[in-house]
Amino acid sequence: MDLSGVAQWVGSRRAGHSLPQHLYLSPDAFDFDLAAIFGTSxxxxxxxxxxxxxxxxxxxxxxxxxxxxxxxxxxxxxxxxxxxxxxxxxxxxxxxxxxxxxxxxxxxxxxxxxxxxxxxxxxxxxxxxxxxxxxxxxxxxxxxxxxxxxxxxxPDISILRRDLTPLLEPHNLERAKVAHKSVLVEYANWKLVVENGRECYHCASGHPELARTFPVGATQYFDLEAAAARLFTERMEAIGLPAGPVGEDWWQAVRFALNDGNVAMTTSGQFAVKKLMVEAGGGDAGSLRWAVEPNNFCHSTSDYTFAFNAMPVSPGETHVVSTWLVHEDAVEGVDYDIDELTHLWTQTNLQDKVFAEDNQVGVWSPGYTPGPYSPTAESLTLRFVDWYCARASEYLARVPV
Ligand code: FES
Ligand SMILES: [Fe+2]
Incomplete structure (x- = not known):
């Protein structure tokens, strides 16, 4: 693997901006990502x-x-x-x-x-x-x-274990079953797929189904500073559901409130599964978003957990693996309907596939130069890209170029 080009591209990244073109396109950058990012995380x-x-x-x-x-x-x-x-x-x-x-x-x-x-x-x-x-x-x-x-x-996983466990354990994933799993082929670099999945700047117009329940206009919801968010956090803690936020540079978790009147991330805003995984508060528990770099995010609501993994295949191809988990005793056709359960994230993924693929095509343009992220609407995308550059630089410092 020739790392000299990669070292130059990583070194030339402008703070607060998307990555230099070749980091999204080149086979060398892809090989580098496997070794430096996927091989070390x-x-x-x-x-x-x-x-x-x-x-x-x-x-x-x-x-x-x-x-x-x-x-x-x-x-x-x-x-x-x-x-x-x-x-x-x-x-x-x-x-x-x-x-x-x-x-x-x-x-x-x-x-x-x-x-x-x-x-x-x-x-x-x-x-x-x-x-x-x-x-x-x-x-x-x-x-x-x-x-x-x-x-x-x-890497040391002890803080992830210590801080994620109290948030995630109430979702009883040990007593879950897989209701559905899908693989969506996206013709885009894995980093563009992840960048897209880390922001909701595009959600109000791009994801009408998601926008009904998900607070798409929230700025830095991960920081939970607003008074309404504090009230939500207090209500959650009172019913035994710690809300965070917790995290390190390579992972974050926070429980946040869904839009008013909604208890689940479904097209109706109501539970897709009758047998709940979280009974506390009647299941009115917002969504626990937990995300682990380089390639994952999950949403755990009271009725199901959705997991998204962007798996790199080649410089221009990524497989998005989606998993829906429900209570192990929930019976398909009785407690839930697969189409109802999966509709929201399936639609969201299909919409995101178009965004990521269009992004990839445009990044090939000789007119592409890295552009600025919105510090509020794209704060988690910026965190991902900063984390990527930091890990890449560490690897380059260890391995002679
Ligand atoms: S038995 Fe596995 S490669 Fe021969
Ligand atoms: Fe999206």
Whole structure:
């Protein structure tokens, strides 16, 4: 990877402005992002609700890197590089599944759910299986959310654990199930997809469904300074739902009030799921927005949690993985209707796909120069871009260019 161009582009970034053109376009910048950002961060991999039983697994790609999360016979969740120790084939194709063992489809080497190599046919007598277990990936769970890190030494996750847990735990994600999961292909660089997802400057005109319940005009709602926000926070704390805000430069969480008269992020503003995940206050609990750099945000309301992950595929392609979680006892067709549950975020994602793709096309223009973010309406986008540049600079300082 030639880092000299990337170093120059990162170094030339103007404060408060969008990124230099080539950071959105170039294959070198994409390779750099995988190594410097996705290879060094904690990434939301999914939820414990997706891998409840021993043998349940989640297989997914982080850029070009295949990863598997699997629950062992001992009930412990582990993550591994999804790459056979024989000649490197993936063991499981991307997606969710269940297997008593992880058996490579190529030459049938077979691994236990704890990653140990159990069987390898026709290998010599002195072949030592203990040398060929699957290579581990760091994994942590926090209140039902699974995080993985491909870094040799991952960032400290203790403050995320300490400060997110009291906000997220009341949403009972450990007792959730996946009601729906979708993958939306967007022909835009992952950073443009994330930048778009971090601001609501475009929401009033761009997302009529979302704008009904979501306070699209809020300025820096994360800072919760307004009197109404303080009242909301006090009301939440009185019913045992801490509101924050909490965070570090790479994650933020806050519970905020939905527009008056709404209790859920649905097209009607009313619950899409009868069986609630949060009973406190009759479920009138706003939305807990939690977001983890580089590529994730979630909204947890009383009736469901929505998770958004922008997965980088190539310089100009990103897969948006969306997950809707509901109470594990909620029955489809009785307690909720899938179309009603998913409509708002599906529409919002489709609208955002157009914004991100149009953004990508325009960034290719020789007339593109980085433009200024609104300090209020795009404060979280600016935080993301500042965080990106800081992590990029740290990486460049460590790795000789
Ligand atoms: S590559 Fe997996 S058994 Fe050969
Ligand atoms: Fe949007």
């Amino acid at each position: 904690w990434l939301l991999a999914g939820f414990t609700a997706e891998v409840k039983q021993p043998g349940d697994y989640l297989s997914f790609m982080v850029g070009r890197w295949p990863v598997i999360v699997v629950r062992g016979r001992d009930g412990v969740l582990r993550a591994f590089h999804n790459s056979c120790r024989h000649r490197g084939s993936i063991l499981c194709k991307p997606g969710a599944g269940h297997a008593p063992r992880l058996t490579c489809p190529y030459h049938r080497w077979s691994y236990g759910l704890d990653g140990r190599l159990l069987a390898a046919g026709r290998m010599p007598d002195d072949f030592d299986k203990t040398d060929y277990g699957l290579k581990p990936v760091h994994l942590e769970t926090i209140a039902g959310a699974i995080f993985v890190s491909l870094a040799q030494v991952p």
